[in-house]
Amino acid sequence: MKKLWFGLFALCLLNMSQAVAQEKVLVFAASSLTNALSELAESYEDASGDDIVLSFASSSTLARQLAQGAPADLYLSANTKWMDYAAEQQVINSESRKDLLHNRLVLVTHQSESVDSVALDSSWNISKALMGSRLAVGDPNHVPAGIYAQEALTSLGLWQQAEPLLARANNVRAALLLVERQEAKFGIVYQTDAQVAKNVKVVAHFPEQSHQPITYPVALTQQTPSKSAQGFYDYLQTSDAAEVFQRYGFSVNEPRGSVSF
Template structure:
């Protein structure tokens, strides 16, 4: 049985996510008023790339977006609970499908914006033996850091890859499940876990980790980041920000952070 993250990091991250979203709820404008900035709820793995895009948007418009980063499952449930957001960017299709089923987003605005790949990482100055193909052997007496395998997209992709490669049974009792893929990255970066499974874009964002191996693309479902306007958004700049995410201006910023730009209409579910 994979164990959940037992350190203070888990509770701190949960408090941060709830605090940020609750703060937005508390600061929501009165009925009929508009918030100053577009509010975007985005998967944690997008932080560096979307911060770059937001800076470009601000330079062009003079109006920065307010971006809340967390695991896609937490964000989708917060939107469902009434948290104010104008756009939702998920790290997998499942949580966007959840939002569609709950009528939380405008289905006609959905776009498959980005793709990514999955990698195995270790601390930069690792002594992990990388000549073996067995992750269990590479772990030694340590644990494998991953996003929650039942909820966090990177965790679900990681579990699918481990099962496909026949590694799951050997490591499932030695997994430290984190609240988000960035929390899993942090555990490896700090040396608290000898190995972790994250997106390639996450690995590229942290010089304290190194990529040990890449998971074959066919070992897990395709990694797709869909984006959509929320059903309740009335911000006049929301559609323009979505268009900016799809623009030639944003494309090289996403690619520089390790993402694959898909930018295509989503298959309807």
């Protein structure tokens, strides 16, 4: 009986030591960050021993989940609007909020299409170009990429003819997938999405002045974050992380030093 008791006690101590050694950090992040952030999380896990759990969706969905009490540690939004909303709902640590990244908006089509470039101005006949298909975008009612797309199309005098031809997706990656599957002839996505997509090519870049700057803010959600959450937050702002973000097509605000593990 004593051997059994000591065995159970040792097992309990082992489980406790593992729990202490490996802390879990839950990160809510915009879908367009999937590839870059997944690579960074893996690198950070290898170096720190912490467990980084990533939850990707549209920025609006994640902000609303935070407002409803979802227990995330970090939030990365694809625009400032939904970070503002999270701040208004008092579900982020506003002092930790920083503008981390920037992106570009592009028009894409399937690699097999004969068109190689599109002139983005009021003379573009969208209906003729689509040939009965649709223009895939993140839903402009709540998805940041779709909000930027609406701003850009409006600025270029194209929104009125584009609106009834939209295929509205729940996030930017879903819009990209419609083009990859040839379920939509054209799509408006981020430059970073086009860069990692299969069988998709960029046929136009939207003028940066045609929409609000595409800014990705990051913030901790807790007023007193765990050591692991603080560590990953700090890591995302290092020069090492900046190299990864840039490789995936993001532009990065001034990075700082390294993180000690």
